[in-house]
Amino acid sequence: MEKSVTILIGGEAGQGLLTVGQILSKALVRSGYHIVVTQDYMSRIRGGHNTFVVRASASPIHAPREGADILIAFDARSVNEHIRNLNDGGIIVMDAEEQADCQGFACLRVPAASLGKPALFNIMAAGIAGALLGLDDGLLEKCLREEVGDSLQEGGEALRAGSTWARETGVSRSLPPPSPDTPRIMVNGNEALALGAMAGGLRFASFYPMTPGTSVMLALLSHADRMGLIVEQAEDEIAAVNMALGASFAGAPALVATSGGGFALMAEGVSLAGMTETPIVIIVAQRPGPATGLPTRTEQGDLNFVLHAGHGEFPRALLAPGSPEQCFKLAARALRLAEQSQGPVFILTDQFLADSCRAVEPFDPGSVQPVHPRESCPADETGYARYAFTESGVSPRALPGFGANLVVADSDEHTEDGHITENLAVRARMVEKRLRKSDILRKECIRPVCLGDEDPDILLVCWGSTLGAAREAAAELSSRAIKAATLHFSQVWPLVPEGFLPLLERSRKVVIVEGNATGQFARLLRRECGFVPHARVSRYDGLPLTPEYILRELVDEGIV
Amino acid sequence: MVCIEDFGTFETAWCPGCGNFAILEAMKKALVASGLAPRDVLFVSGIGQAAKAPHYLNANVFNGLHGRALPAATGAKLANPRLTVIAESGDGCTYGEGGNHFLAAVRRNINLTLVVHDNQVYGLTKGQASPTSEQGFVTKTQPHGVFSAPFNPVAVAVAMHAGFVARGFSGEIEALAGLIAQGIAHPGFALVDVLQPCVSFNKVNTFSWYRKRCAPLPPEYDPTDWDAAVHTAAEWGERIPVGVIYRNDRPCFESHFPVLDTRPPAYGSVDRDALREIIKAMG
Numbered sequence: 135m136e137k138s139v140t141i142l143i144g145g146e147a148g149q150g151l152l153t154v155g156q157i158l159s160k161a162l163v164r165s166g167y168h169i170v171v172t173q174d175y176m177s178r179i180r181g182g183h184n185t186f187v188v189r190a191s192a193s194p195i196h197a198p199r200e201g202a203d204i205l206i207a208f209d210a211r212s213v214n215e216h217i218r219n220l221n222d223g224g225i226i227v228m229d230a231e232e233q234a235d236c237q238g239f240a241c242l243r244v245p246a247a248s249l250g251k252p253a254l255f256n257i258m259a260a261g262i263a264g265a266l267l268g269l270d271d272g273l274l275e276k277c278l279r280e281e282v283g284d285s286l287q288e289g290g291e292a293l294r295a296g297s298t299w300a301r302e303t304g305v306s307r308s309l310p311p312p313s314p315d316t317p318r319i320m321v322n323g324n325e326a327l328a329l330g331a332m333a334g335g336l337r338f339a340s341f342y343p344m345t346p347g348t349s350v351m352l353a354l355l356s357h358a359d360r361m362g363l364i365v366e367q368a369e370d371e372i373a374a375v376n377m378a379l380g381a382s383f384a385g386a387p388a389l390v391a392t393s394g395g396g397f398a399l400m401a402e403g404v405s406l407a408g409m410t411e412t413p414i415v416i417i418v419a420q421r422p423g424p425a426t427g428l429p430t431r432t433e434q435g436d437l438n439f440v441l442h443a444g445h446g447e448f449p450r451a452l453l454a455p456g457s458p459e460q461c462f463k464l465a466a467r468a469l470r471l472a473e474q475s476q477g478p479v480f481i482l483t484d485q486f487l488a489d490s491c492r493a494v495e496p497f498d499p500g501s502v503q504p505v506h507p508r509e510s511c512p513a514d515e516t517g518y519a520r521y522a523f524t525e526s527g528v529s530p531r532a533l534p535g536f537g538a539n540l541v542v543a544d545s546d547e548h549t550e551d552g553h554i555t556e557n558l559a560v561r562a563r564m565v566e567k568r569l570r571k572s573d574i575l576r577k578e579c580i581r582p583v584c585l586g587d588e589d590p591d592i593l594l595v596c597w598g599s600t601l602g603a604a605r606e607a608a609a610e611l612s613s614r615a616i617k618a619a620t621l622h623f624s625q626v627w628p629l630v631p632e633g634f635l636p637l638l639e640r641s642r643k644v645v646i647v648e649g650n651a652t653g654q655f656a657r658l659l660r661r662e663c664g665f666v667p668h669a670r671v672s673r674y675d676g677l678p679l680t681p682e683y684i685l686r687e688l689v690d691e692g693i694v
Numbered sequence: 695m696v697c698i699e700d701f702g703t704f705e706t707a708w709c710p711g712c713g714n715f716a717i718l719e720a721m722k723k724a725l726v727a728s729g730l731a732p733r734d735v736l737f738v739s740g741i742g743q744a745a746k747a748p749h750y751l752n753a754n755v756f757n758g759l760h761g762r763a764l765p766a767a768t769g770a771k772l773a774n775p776r777l778t779v780i781a782e783s784g785d786g787c788t789y790g791e792g793g794n795h796f797l798a799a800v801r802r803n804i805n806l807t808l809v810v811h812d813n814q815v816y817g818l819t820k821g822q823a824s825p826t827s828e829q830g831f832v833t834k835t836q837p838h839g840v841f842s843a844p845f846n847p848v849a850v851a852v853a854m855h856a857g858f859v860a861r862g863f864s865g866e867i868e869a870l871a872g873l874i875a876q877g878i879a880h881p882g883f884a885l886v887d888v889l890q891p892c893v894s895f896n897k898v899n900t901f902s903w904y905r906k907r908c909a910p911l912p913p914e915y916d917p918t919d920w921d922a923a924v925h926t927a928a929e930w931g932e933r934i935p936v937g938v939i940y941r942n943d944r945p946c947f948e949s950h951f952p953v954l955d956t957r958p959p960a961y962g963s964v965d966r967d968a969l970r971e972i973i974k975a976m977g
Contacts, residue, residue: 164977319976332969337959338773357972362953362962364772369798373765376758380738380769383756384777385960388769406759496973504964533960534736534754534770535777542755545741553749554707554757 138191139309140199141263144216145208148180150256153281154206155186157260160277161269162190163320163493166312170602171322171491172198172678177345177429183211188491190267192312196457196602198490200682203307204266206259210234225307227262229255242303249299254292261296268308271297319496323487323599326461327391327417328353329497332361334466335504336415337386339365340377342396345429346485347419350391371396375403379412383543385507385533387469391417394436395426401443404478408448408568410543411521411529413472413479413507415465416440420484422676431676432485434598434649437658440480441627447565449475449572452627453580454482456601458492460624466502471578473505475571476528482626484649486678487599507533514538519550523563527570572628579625581633586612586619592693593641595667596648597623597655600679604647607684616694626655631663638665643693647671649679669693696731698722704750708743713864713890713901717811718747720867721782724874725753728778736777738767740792742818744784744811761791764799767806774960775948778878779806786816789825789845796847799883800856804947807877807884810847811864813892814899821895831898847887849927852940855920857882859927859940863908864890865901869936876938882946889934904934911937918942 141158143151155171162169167190176182189199201221206228207213213226213234220226226236229252230243244262246252257278264274274297275290282289321329327350331339341351351365358365364386368374371392378388392400397418407414418440422433440452451471455461464481472479512518512530518539522529529550532539542552547564549555582595586608596604604620611618621637623629638644638659644667646656651674659665671687673679688694701722708714725735737748741760748755754777758766767781788796788810799808814831816822822835826847830839851859858880862870870888877884889908891901915937917923923940948954953962 317977319973321976325976329969329973333964333966335964337962338769340769357969359953360968360972361965362957362959364951364953364959366768366772368765369794372762373768373795373798376762376765377769377772379758380756380766380771381773381959382769383766384736384770384773386769386773386958386962388773402759402762406762410756410758496977499964499966499969499973506963508960533774535733535774536960538733540732540752540754542749542757544749544755544757545759546757552755554746 137310138189138195138199139204139267139307140187140189140202141204141206142202142216142219143186143206144212145184146181147176147178147184149208151184151186151208154256154260154263155188156281157274157277158263159188159491160280160320161264161274162188163318164273164277165269166315167192167309168195168493169491170195170198171489172486173489174677175430183215190309192310197606197681198678200680204263206263207232207234208255225266225305227259240305242300242305244299249295250292251288254288257289257292258296261293262300265297265300266305266307268306316495318493320491321458321494322489322491323455323458323461323483324349324419325353326458327465327481327483330462330465330502331389331415331469332357332363333497333499333502333504334469335387335506336389336469337363338378338381338388339363339390340368340374341391342368342371342374344393344396346421346488347391347393347396347417349488350417350419371399372402375400378414379403379407379410382412382414383410385536387413387473387505387507389415389417391419393419393421394423394439397436397440397443404444405446406545407478408444408446409545411476411568412543413476415468415472415479415481417481417483419488420482422674428676430485432649432678433674433676434484434600435674437482437626437650437654440482448477448568449575450478450480450627451475451575452480452482452625454598454624454626455487456598456622456624458494462497463502464624469505470503471575473507474578475574476531477571482598484599507531508536511536512539520552521548521550521564523550523567526574527567528574576628576630579628579630581630582621582623584619584621584637587617588619589617589640590619591617591642593619593621593637593644594684595621595644595646597626600647600649603679603681603684606681610681610685611694626658629662635663635665643668645669645671645688645693647679647684649673696726696729698726700732701725701751706750707746709894711893713813713892714744714747714811716864716867717870717888717890718750720870721747721809721874722751723867723871724878727871727875728878730778734778736770736779738763738770738779738781740783740787742784742787744782745787747782761787762795763787764792764795764808768799768802768804771804771806772948772954772959774958775805775954776958780878781806781808783810784817785810785812785814785826786824789847793825797854800851800854802947803857803882803944805882807874807886809874809886810888811890812887813890813896815892815896817892817895846928846930847885848939851885852920852923852927855942855944856885856940857942857944857946858884858938860886860938861936862886862888863904863936864888865905865908869910873938880941882944907932907934908936909933911935
């Protein structure tokens, strides 16, 4: 495996471990390292037990690892719970006041009370971890200021006290120097979705708060004034989706973001988008269900739901980014697909990817083509009909108030000019017209990407956020001289089997890796192309898939 | 000049004698009086017999889902505030299925006009009680009479300091047209709750029942007096006041978004340079 260092920060909610995590992550990225952040937190404001794990490496990395090299424990419980995760040579950093059995691991007992205000243990810990990793003090301080503002003067002192003290201990766990590279930014999946959507022409977003979807909206809101976006917190998810559809109908490219339970309320809006042929992007950040489930954990359990939500028959596309880079590109692509097909396009993400900060090359807004519905409005014509029958199924979309064409959209079955009809011959033709748009989505479908051996003995098939874990598991197999590869679907609907079935059929063993219990994607593949995999790796305990987890399961299944 | 013929005449799906005909007529008159051409106006409706009304005149129309006229109208207005947006639906759609949206729209004070065809009964689904049905009102689905107390939309809107609150009667087309035109002119959320008979399913609150009770507000009535409006809005019995019950000059929702004046979402385009700077700053 790669030479990487994993820092596990554990403590109660409210102790400031997110601050430490953010400072360290940012300093690592600015120093030129790659990172993968995993956040595991309980659904509460104070207390409980949370972790922020950052894995860092001088070479590219794609997944979290289960083992930790540095454990920053805010309380004894964090030592007790995570000491089993420590790799050989692991280091524990804890407040000297806390009592815990360090089982022979190197333990830095921090005299927090003598180094400064004990309440600032988190910032001292950032200084200590920074020193252990060999990060620059000045850079850490800059990151601290950006995180907490200039007001906390004692912050800088606590940070310096921590790093000085740590250096004096002589303990170190420094990373190899990073290779000189282009500067990177630190971004998580949801921030990348927001940036991609803005680059793609987004003008309107509405939402009702629900973890882990909300942070897409927080990211949009932080730039809304500058980018001229309207972002509105609606009274409920039903309002959110109907608001976005109203905005889109009136010419503003629009999206909503939610999680499974909120999406359940939006289902009627999905169907409305299908019937009124209104473009909309719906981001579903999955968390474990059913019902309220585990609000702050991760799962890929809503594929079937999102694929089938909404009554009636109409085309849709489901995108499933596997990294922040894909989040950026696919958010913009989703807006374009929605516009091209005049209907709903979904982005399936999950808590792991939503919260997972990575180091990425700065996104280039110029690399995506934004949508401008106003520019493709048809010229004024007598008897303009919003739902004119066309060969492609796509009717020229006029916008209300831009020209003399009157735009009439209806949730009832309608005539070409948008008025209610119960003419059953028209009904049948409208169904066919709407479904013809599926061809556009099939034509634009993103093929799954194969990484690794083109003629593998073991092919790990995955979708969405499990890309990194599957990829690193396959790399580990390759390093053991097993011909292995990963096939990642960043689009899970529609599926175009010609693009991947030959690979599935020639691979000796195909294992589908996904974060749900019932193998939803495995079943979808079987339904769409009759392919039955040799085994499945599934995870549904609320934690993200890791390379280690996949490798263990492969052994249990007798695959390796 | 806009004239009433610009809005056309259409065959409807309504019962002969339905109050909807008069409301449609009043709506066209209000649009003409407001100098609005079909292309300037967007009607957003829900589902029900009333929600079909926008199909029977020339205009832009988004006939969405049951209960959801207001959120869709809100989104459309925020996307393009240069449109005159009128939400139109029945009492079941607006106050039942869409009750939460009604409260939120009043709170937002977004500049749109909500015209509610209020006949105190469900028509399209054939005669069930609506949120405004009176207690004891017997239907096939409420065989022992309605147990719940009726919702008074006008009183609720006044209590919440809605921007403009009016009650009209379909039997007074000219007066109703005047109320709708005032609602359109009001720079904020405007509710026009219109009492109308349902000839098929409401045999209690008939045309003559309303005719006998609906009384215009006296000329000295001051709709800016909230305390008086609370009292007037609650009046419901032998006398039902009609007219502008309450109005205020709360700033409308749109006024909080400077971009809506300069570059509304439907007009805007991506500022790539600004976005590049935002991304760069994340480094």
